[in-house]
Amino acid sequence: MKIALLAFTMLYFYHCRCAAAHENSPLGLHYAMFLPTINKQATPEQKKKWLPLAENYKMIGTYAQTELGHGTFIRGLETTATYDPKTKEFILDSPTLTSKKYWPGCLGKTSNHCVVMAQLYTQGKSHGPHMFMVQIRSMEDHSVLPGIEVGVIGNKFGYGTNDNGFLSFDKLRIPRENMLMRYSQVHEDGTYVKPQNAKLAYGSMVLIRSSIVSDAARGLAQACVISIRYSAVRRQTEAYPGGEEPQILDYQTQQYRLFPLLASAYSLQLAGKYVFNTYLEVNDQIEKGNLESMPELHALSAGLKAFSTYEASAGIEVCRICCGGHGYSQASGLPKIYVDVVPGCTYEGENTVMMLQTARYLMKCYSRAKQGQKLPGFVQYIGQNLNKKSCMSEEVALGCLVMAYEHRAARLVEAAAMRMQSLIQGGKKQHEAWNGSSVQLFWAAKAHCHLFCVKNFVDAIQAKSLSSKTVTVMKSVCQLYGVHGILENLGEFMQDGFFSGEQVGYLQRKMLALFENIRPNAVALVDAFDYPDMVLGSCLGRYDGQVYQALYDYAKSAPMNQTEIHSTYYKHLKPLINPETTSDAMQFAKL
C-alpha cells in the first residue's frame, strides 16, 4: 500500500515535471505531503475517513509546519493545540506574530484542508509538536472558515505557480479526533499517551531528503545538457588571426567549468539513487520498529541533501553563465531550473543544520572507533591511521582517489573531534565547544559526503552490468569527478603532507588530459540523460541545435511585441520628446 502510494506520487511528479517542467504545481503538496502524512500518521479509522475524500479531491490539502519565526528547529514552534476535555476539542491558536504559519506550499488559495504542526497541551502540560487535521476553507464554496486567516505570502524568487501561504488561528476549535493519532494519542479525558519510539519520524525525513538529492541532481543534469549542447553550437573569438571561430566547448576554460559539473551530475544522480534504494530496503524494518540502520542512513541523507543542493545550485549558475549573455534570458531555461533547485538549500532542514547533524553522527562514530568498537559499513574509515602518504601516481588510479578522500575525511573528523576536546578541556561547556568547533565539524561532514559520492561513483562503474565501452567512457568522468574535487579542496589534502607537490602535479595534468578525453563524448554524455526538449524548456539546449532561430522566435512571441508602440510611450516618453504638449512633464524632466 505504502509502496503503491509512493509509486503513484512519483508517477504524478514525473508527469507534472513533463507537463510543466520547473513549475511548481499548486496540488504538489497534496500528493507529496498531505496524502503520505495521512498514510503514515493517521489511525486506521482516520485513514478510512480521510483517504477516500483526499484521493477523490474533496479534501485538498497541504502540510503546515514552518512559522514566521520558526523553521528548522521544530520544537521552537509556537502554534498551540490545547485540549479541552469538556467539549472534547482541541483549541488551535496562534498566540504571537511569529507563530503564524508562513511558507507552506499550496496553502494560500488552493487547499481546503491542512495538516498543522502545533505544540500539544493537555492536562496543563506541554508534550511538544504534534499533527492535527484542520479544515481551513468550506468544501462547498471555498470560503475561509471562521477563526482562520489565510492568504499567499507574495512574490518569491521562483515558485511563481505555487501559492505558498500564511495561516493563523484565533482559538479555533477542532474535534479531538482530528489529532493524527497513530503514534501518540490524547484520550477523551485528556490523558496523553506518548509514541513508543520518538524517532519514527526519521523515515519520512530520509525519504524527502533523498528525493531532494535526486531533484538537485536532475536540475544540475538538465543545466549541463543545455550548456554543453549550446557550447557545441556557439562559436566565439577566432583562435588565431583569420582563423575560424571555434565551438566554445573547445576552449579549455569552458571544459574546466562544464565537464566537472557533468561529472557531478552523474555522481549526484547515483548518490540520490543509492539513498532512495537504501531507504526502500530499510523501510520495512523501520515500520517494524527496528531502527538499527537508521542513524547511518539518516546522517547520510541529511548531509547529502545539503551537499547536493549546494553543489547543484552553484553548478547550475555556472552552466548558465557559461552560456554567456543568452544564459540570462528566460529563453535559456536556466533561470527557472536554478530557482527551482536552490530553495532546496533551505527547505526541509537548513543546509548548515543538516551538515551538523551529519557531523554529530560522525563524532559519535569517532568516539566509538577510539573505544575500539567496529563501525558499520561506510563509516569504517573513521579513526583510521593518519600517518600515511598517498599512493597517487601519474595514472591516477581510482583506488588512490578513494583512499585520498578517505584520508581527508578521516583527518577532518579527527581534527574536529580534537578541537571539541580541547575546548572542553579549556573549560567550555559542551554546547559552547560544539559551536566553537562547528566550522570544522562542517568541513568534516562535507568531506564525508564528498567521499561518499566519489566511492559510490567508483562502485557504480565497477558494477558488472556495464559494457566495457561504457566503462571506458564513464571511468574518465568518474576520474574527473575525483581529481577535480581534490584540486578544488587541495589544502585539505595537503595540510598534513598526505600529497606531495609532485603528486599534485600529476593530478593537474591528469585533469587537463581528461578534458581532452571527455570532449568527443561530451554531447553524447548529456544526450544520455535523455531529457526531451519539452522538459528542458530551453532555446539553447535544443536537441536540433537551432538555437538562434529559437531565440529569435522567442523574442518575436513576447507579449510586448504584439503592439508596435508600448503604452508607456504615451504616458511617459511623448511628454519628454514633445514637451510643448505637456509643460508639466518638461518641468519634471528638467529636475
Place this chain on the structure above:
Amino acid sequence: MKIALLAFTMLYFYHCRCAAAHENSPLGLHYAMFLPTINKQATPEQKKKWLPLAENYKMIGTYAQTELGHGTFIRGLETTATYDPKTKEFILDSPTLTSKKYWPGCLGKTSNHCVVMAQLYTQGKSHGPHMFMVQIRSMEDHSVLPGIEVGVIGNKFGYGTNDNGFLSFDKLRIPRENMLMRYSQVHEDGTYVKPQNAKLAYGSMVLIRSSIVSDAARGLAQACVISIRYSAVRRQTEAYPGGEEPQILDYQTQQYRLFPLLASAYSLQLAGKYVFNTYLEVNDQIEKGNLESMPELHALSAGLKAFSTYEASAGIEVCRICCGGHGYSQASGLPKIYVDVVPGCTYEGENTVMMLQTARYLMKCYSRAKQGQKLPGFVQYIGQNLNKKSCMSEEVALGCLVMAYEHRAARLVEAAAMRMQSLIQGGKKQHEAWNGSSVQLFWAAKAHCHLFCVKNFVDAIQAKSLSSKTVTVMKSVCQLYGVHGILENLGEFMQDGFFSGEQVGYLQRKMLALFENIRPNAVALVDAFDYPDMVLGSCLGRYDGQVYQALYDYAKSAPMNQTEIHSTYYKHLKPLINPETTSDAMQFAKL
C-alpha cells in the same frame, strides 16, 4: 566638459538607484552609453547637432553592439555598413539571422535612436567595426521606421523594467554624416581614414569595467547589510536543552559564511574606488594620446571586473541562503540584488575572456622580467624568487599576508608561463599552447586580482586619515579577508611548500578568533555602508529590526490576497471538488 558629464551620469544613477533600487531604468543607457558615446566618438559638428537633441530628450538613444551570434569578440560582428559614394550614404544591413542585434538595453520599445556598431565596407574593402548613428523610430509618433525591425527579446532572469531588444536592418540607408567620425572617417568619395591610435577605445572600457567593480561591490555590501542585520534579529534552535534560542549571528557557521563576505564587500568597494580614481588620473593622458599607463590599468580593470562580479554574485546568494527560507521571498530584497549583479559576469566582456586578457598582460610582464626589465608599479612581484618560505606567525601580520598572496600569484604566473613554453617546445602552435594553458592562465589572473584586492585593502587601512579606533576594527576585517582567502585557496599556497602545516594551523585558529573579534562590531560595520531602507528594499534588512511585522505586511499586500477566493477555484478546483457539476473534469481528474 567630460568630467561634468560623468558627474551628471553618476548623479543620475545615484538618484535612479534610490528611486527604484535594483530596477533598471529604460532610460539608463541613454545616460550611460548614448550620451557618453556621442561625447567621445562624435566630431564637434556632430556633437553640436546631436547633443542638444539628446540632452533635451528629443533623441532618446541606446548603444547596439551585441548580436544574436556575437558577443565579446567584436570583430566577429556581422552587421554591415557599406558606403555608397553615389548617394553619399551608408547601407546598413543584417545579412544573416545571427547578425541581428540582440540584448541592447532600452532598445525594444523606448529608444528612437541608436548608435550601431557595424562592419564598415568602403571602396570594396572591410575596415572592421565602426559606430553609426541610426534613427529607428519616428520622433513624431514613435512608429518604427521602414527598413527596421525592432522589438523586445522577452523575459529575462531580472531586468524586468528594461526593454532589452533586438534590431535588424534591411538595406537601410543613412547619410554619410551619421558615421561617428572623431577618430576615423570616410570621405565623400569613399576614402577611408583610419584612427591614429586603435587603442583609444580602451578608455571607455576601463571606465565601464571599473564602474562594474563598484556595482558588484555595492550589491554585495547591500546583501551583507540585509543578511547580517537579519541574523542579529533571527533566533533559531536552542543552544542547549531549555536554553534560549540564540541570534543566528552567534553561530560560528553563520559567521563563517557572512563575515568573510563582509570583508569582501569592503575590499571590493576599495578596489572599485581605486580603479575609478586611477582612470580619472590617466584619463587626460589618454585623451592626449599618451597610453603608457593604459596596459596595466586595462589589464587590472578587465580582471577585477571578472573577479568582483564572480565574488559578489556568489556572495550575494550566500547572504540570501543565510537568511534561511525567508531569503527566497522577494520580500527579502535579495533576489533582485542578485539578478541585478550577476549579469555583470557576462556583459561588457565575458568574465573568462576578461581574466585571460589580464593573463596575457601578466605573460608579457613575466617575459620582460625574465629579460631583466623593470616592471611598472603593482606587477613588480612577477618573476621574483620563488624559493622562499612564508613569514607567517601566530599573530598573522598584514605584511606576511601580502607576501603570501604575492608568492602565490608569482608562482602561478610562472607555472602558466612554463606550461605555455613546454607546449610550444612540444610542437604546439602559439594559439594551441595558449588554449592548452588557459586554465592555468585563468588561475594566475585570478591570483593577481586577489593579490591586488588584499594589497589595496592593506594600503587603505594604513592611510593616515583613519582614527586609531577605526584602524583597530578595520584591521580585523582586512586580516579576515586575507586569511579566509588563503584558506579557501589553500592548495595554491601549499603546493610548493611555501606554508607549513603548522602555519596553516595558525591561519585556521586566527580565522575563528577573528570571527569573535568582529562579532560585536558586525552590525555597525554594515550600518556604516549607510544604505537607507528604501534602497535596500528588504523586509529582513530593516534598520529597525521589525522583520516579522514587515513580512506579514508584505504578505497581506499581495495582489492575490485582495480577493478571498481566487478565480482558479471556479475554473479548476470546483470541478475537482464537486465533480457532479462537471463530469468532464472528473474524467480528467481520474486520468
